[in-house]
Amino acid sequence: MDDTSKTSRIVLSVDVGGSHVKCLTSAGGTPQKADSGSKMSASQMCDAVNDMMAGQHYDCVTIGFPGPVIHNRPISEPHNLGSGWVGFDYAAALGKPVRIVNDALMQALGSYDGGRMLFLGLGTGLGAAMIVDGIAEPMELAHLPYKKGKTFEDYVGEASRKKRGNKHWRKTVFDIVERITAALEPDYVVIGGGNVDHLKELPPKCRRGDNDNAFAGGFRVWANKGLTEE
Numbered sequence: 001m002d003d004t005s006k007t008s009r010i011v012l013s014v015d016v017g018g019s020h021v022k023c024l025t026s027a028g029g030t031p032q033k034a035d036s037g038s039k040m041s042a043s044q045m046c047d048a049v050n051d052m053m054a055g056q057h058y059d060c061v062t063i064g065f066p067g068p069v070i071h072n073r074p075i076s077e078p079h080n081l082g083s084g085w086v087g088f089d090y091a092a093a094l095g096k097p098v099r100i101v102n103d104a105l106m107q108a109l110g111s112y113d114g115g116r117m118l119f120l121g122l123g124t125g126l127g128a129a130m131i132v133d134g135i136a137e138p139m140e141l142a143h144l145p146y147k148k149g150k151t152f153e154d155y156v157g158e159a160s161r162k163k164r165g166n167k168h169w170r171k172t173v174f175d176i177v178e179r180i181t182a183a184l185e186p187d188y189v190v191i192g193g194g195n196v197d198h199l200k201e202l203p204p205k206c207r208r209g210d211n212d213n214a215f216a217g218g219f220r221v222w223a224n225k226g227l228t229e230e
Contacts, residue, residue, distance in 0.1 A: 012058040012096070013218025014049055015211075016065055016103060018080030018124025018158075019194075021048055024215040025058045031215070041084040046093035061096050062218035064103035066125065068140055072100050079153075080124045099221050102138035105129040109136060109220045110213030111190040118186035119209065120177065121193035126153040130184060141180065152176050158195060166198050177203040 192209025
């Protein structure tokens, strides 16, 4: 996988989450952050990005979107945000060429060290992606059935952690990681997202991710055009 240094373009990475939208360019500096929430639309997200990045130069944009993406376009509305994301003209709203990838895939790309890597993002929901020998594949595991008619995300998302408490939440995280790794057989697992900080220990074969890796992943998208041709 090519490194971000292979492109001379300045890339803006936009990491869209259920609580915040975060931005950083490949030129460096301090990440910028704005609140998102359950009512944020695509138009409002772009307005927030334009406000945060006013006066900063960049040539192109990568958006990490919290949902499935095919051929550079979201194909369904996000579970933890507002509406209006499908069919929206992001390039027109941001005034730059835009590539869109699943948000878990974006953080996975920035975390990848070779081999077979599974990435799981613990945040408002549950993100997942896998990279095998440099080939990246987003995975929609969050809404697979788990227990009592509920999904993986229902048990390890932020709402469940707050409701059930950290002890029970951690136990469930370990169980779900074990089930997924048994099925997919990765060489290693990276657990990222904001809620990895609530894990005192990690399951076997796991290491902690860094949320800032999402920015690096966004930069890598423009150094590896094929990554968005899903």
